[in-house]
Amino acid sequence: MQETSVIGTLFRSLRHRNFRLFWSGQLISLIGTWMQNVGQAWLVLELTHSSFKLGEKKAGVLVPHLSMPPLNERGNSVLAVSICTLQEPCPLSMNVSTG
Numbered sequence: 001m002q003e004t005s006v007i008g009t010l011f012r013s014l015r016h017r018n019f020r021l022f023w024s025g026q027l028i029s030l031i032g033t034w035m036q037n038v039g040q041a042w043l044v045l046e047l048t049h050s051s052f053k054l055g056e057k058k059a060g061v062l063v064p065h066l067s068m069p070p071l072n073e074r075g076n077s078v079l080a081v082s083i084c085t086l087q088e089p090c091p092l093s094m095n096v097s098t099g
Helices: 002-010 017-048 051-066 068-073 077-087 089-098
Strands: none
Touching: 017 051, 017 089
16 A cells, blocks of 8 residues: 555656656657767767777767856856757767768
8 A cells, every 4th residue: 555655656746737748858858869879879880980989979979068067157057058069069070071
């Protein structure tokens, strides 16, 4: 009997329509992000056949996020997220263009 009350309280937040919309939107967004990351890594590996270039691509994606805390301290969190989002494809485009 206690297990049903734990399960009931675990998903209590899903009773609210706005949270269900938020949760489903986040789920779709994260699945898309995962697919993009896998696809980009696969493209780099197929084009270059180099594990170094693959590591370079993965490191290049993380570098903009390291610059986010200083921008976020100034209260420009939307700007910081936009900059990080725009800088992520740069390492991939450099790898694709240089071969």
